[in-house]
Amino acid sequence: MTELGRRERKKLQTRQSIADAALELFLARGFDAVGVKEIADRADVSVTTLFKHFPSKEALLFDEDEETEAALVAAVRDRPAGQSIPQALKNHFLSVATNHADHPLFATFVQLVESTPSLRAYQRALWLRQGTSLAHAIAEEIGAPPDDVRCAGLARFALEARDVIFGRQDREKVAETLFGLLEHGWAADQQS
Amino acid sequence: MTELGRRERKKLQTRQSIADAALELFLARGFDAVGVKEIADRADVSVTTLFKHFPSKEALLFDEDEETEAALVAAVRDRPAGQSIPQALKNHFLSVATNHADHPLFATFVQLVESTPSLRAYQRALWLRQGTSLAHAIAEEIGAPPDDVRCAGLARFALEARDVIFGRQDREKVAETLFGLLEHGWAADQQS
DNA sequence: TTAAAAAGTGCAATGACTACACTTTTGAAG
DNA sequence: CTTCAAAAGTGTAGTCATTGCACTTTTTAA
Numbered sequence: 001m002t003e004l005g006r007r008e009r010k011k012l013q014t015r016q017s018i019a020d021a022a023l024e025l026f027l028a029r030g031f032d033a034v035g036v037k038e039i040a041d042r043a044d045v046s047v048t049t050l051f052k053h054f055p056s057k058e059a060l061l062f063d064e065d066e067e068t069e070a071a072l073v074a075a076v077r078d079r080p081a082g083q084s085i086p087q088a089l090k091n092h093f094l095s096v097a098t099n100h101a102d103h104p105l106f107a108t109f110v111q112l113v114e115s116t117p118s119l120r121a122y123q124r125a126l127w128l129r130q131g132t133s134l135a136h137a138i139a140e141e142i143g144a145p146p147d148d149v150r151c152a153g154l155a156r157f158a159l160e161a162r163d164v165i166f167g168r169q170d171r172e173k174v175a176e177t178l179f180g181l182l183e184h185g186w187a188a189d190q191q192s
Numbered sequence: 193m194t195e196l197g198r199r200e201r202k203k204l205q206t207r208q209s210i211a212d213a214a215l216e217l218f219l220a221r222g223f224d225a226v227g228v229k230e231i232a233d234r235a236d237v238s239v240t241t242l243f244k245h246f247p248s249k250e251a252l253l254f255d256e257d258e259e260t261e262a263a264l265v266a267a268v269r270d271r272p273a274g275q276s277i278p279q280a281l282k283n284h285f286l287s288v289a290t291n292h293a294d295h296p297l298f299a300t301f302v303q304l305v306e307s308t309p310s311l312r313a314y315q316r317a318l319w320l321r322q323g324t325s326l327a328h329a330i331a332e333e334i335g336a337p338p339d340d341v342r343c344a345g346l347a348r349f350a351l352e353a354r355d356v357i358f359g360r361q362d363r364e365k366v367a368e369t370l371f372g373l374l375e376h377g378w379a380a381d382q383q384s
Numbered sequence: 385t386t387a388a389a390a391a392g393t394g395c396a397a398t399g400a401c402t403a404c405a406c407t408t409t410t411g412a413a414g
Numbered sequence: 415c416t417t418c419a420a421a422a423g424t425g426t427a428g429t430c431a432t433t434g435c436a437c438t439t440t441t442t443a444a
Contacts, residue, residue: 005410005411006410006411007409007410007411007421007422010409010410010422011421011422014422014423035398035399035400036399036400036401037399045423045424046423046424046425047400047401047424047425048402048423048424048425049422049423049424051400051401051402052422052423056400056401057399057400057401117317121313121316121317124313124316125309125313149356149360149365149366149369149370150369150370150373152356153353153356153369153370153373154373156352156355156356157349157352157373157374160348160349160352161345163348164341164344164345164348168341173341174341177341177342177345178341178342178345180377180380181342181345181346181349181374181377181378182349182373182374182377183377184376184377184379184380185372185373185374185375185376185377185378186373186377187376188372188376197441197442198441198442199390199391199440199441199442202391202440202441203390203391206391206392227429227430227431228430228431228432229430229431237392237393238392238393238394239393239394239431239432240392240393240394240395240433241391241392241393243431243432243433244391244392247432248431248432249430249431249432385444386443386444387442387443387444388441388442388443388444389440389441389442389443390439390440390441390442391438391439391440391441392437392438392439392440393436393437393438393439394435394436394437394438395434395435395436395437396433396434396435397432397433397434397435398431398432398433398434399430399431399432400429400430400431401428401429401430402427402428402429402430403426403427403428403429404425404426404427404428405424405425405426406423406424406425406426407422407423407424407425408421408422408423408424409420409421409422409423410419410420410421410422411418411419411420411421412417412418412419412420413416413417413418413419414415414416414417414418
């Protein structure tokens with residue numbers, strides 16, 4: 001199933017070297033204080049090659065986003081019977097957040113992103129893209145047309161809530177409050 | 193009250209020339225196809241001067257934002273008695289949207305922003321900033337502490353809703369749906 | 385009248401990103 | 415095993431937004 005030839009392996013390895021170099025340098029000295037050239041040097045590739053693997057400097061930090069998106073959709077689709085969609089999303093975000101809190105690097109990573117405007121913007125853009133997939137997943141789940149406004153709205157509100165949740169310390173309580181807000185309106189004239 | 197000396201007047205005039213030149217060129221040829229140099233030339237100022245008036249190329253298009261923010265806060269604060277806050281916000285956005293729909297330039301402007309990623313990102317960042325003022329206004333209105341999570345959430349959801357609303361044609365219906373979602377949750381354990 | 389603050393200028397630099405023309409490596413077909 | 419086209423990588427030179435600097439010209443206010 002995963003038939004990777006030498007070529008593909010080397011390519012992935014190069015990509016990984018670049019991403020690793022970037023992460024280390026960014027964490028050590030901050031996003032704006034590190035130039036693309038320096039990252040390329042440390043990964044022992046040319047700047048041109050770096051940009052063949054990543055579309056922008058910001059992208060160097062955000063790699064595993066198909067997984068994130070798949071997990072998000074799965075959280076909605078595979079939620080336990082009887083659980084509402086907002087509930088499922090709330091639980092998903094909380095579990096992701098606490099999972100990450102284990103990883104010691106992660107706190108630093110979040111801090112880096114939060115403190116760098118251009119990274120925040122980039123991350124938001126990525127989330128927005130996930131918004132449409134999430135909206136589709138929700139729509140399918142309740143048997144609505146894929147571009148249903150209600151579903152699109154819930155999706156965007158939920159992603160917005162995630163943004164707020166990750167920025168706070170008292171996640172549990174915040175999540176409860178925000179998704180509570182959505183839960184009632186969602187349940188009002190919709191079952192599931 | 194509005195004591196503007198010659199100096200201030202000239203400064204404003206320069207600023208306006210730049211903004212005008214930028215708007216014309218961007219509308220005519222698109223954001224990415226117009227260089228800062230060209231704008232400066234048309235406004236008959238140096239590039240250096242341009243950047244003394246505006247912090248970035250994107251900022252050339254978004255000028256009147258203190259007004260926007262003030263109007264937003266006012267919409268909440270001065271809403272008719274008995275009207276809920278989500279209702280007030282919904283009405284505000286709809287009236288702004290239809291007001292703008294009159295102005296023929298505005299449709300083109302919206303189109304320009306929607307179709308240029310870097311402009312969308314910039315606009316979102318501006319809205320986020322308004323989010324905190326709006327949250328404060330809401331909190332004050334219901335007598336909550338200024339950093340109340342519930343209010344911050346409602347504020348962000350509302351601004352998100354605005355984003356969706358402006359991107360659609362059937363604004364009225366969309367607004368009804370989205371703010372309906374918020375209305376119920378908001379009313380659930382909160383009066384006003 | 386005059387000196388300091390503000391507005392504007394041109395120049396040179398930085399840093400992200402791209403186009404280009406080039407070399408090396410690799411997969412696969414014969 | 416040879417060969418050859420695609421893929422991966424390189425270096426150079428460029429564009430474009432943005433900033434620092436040292437400078438000139440206004441404008442204000444004492």
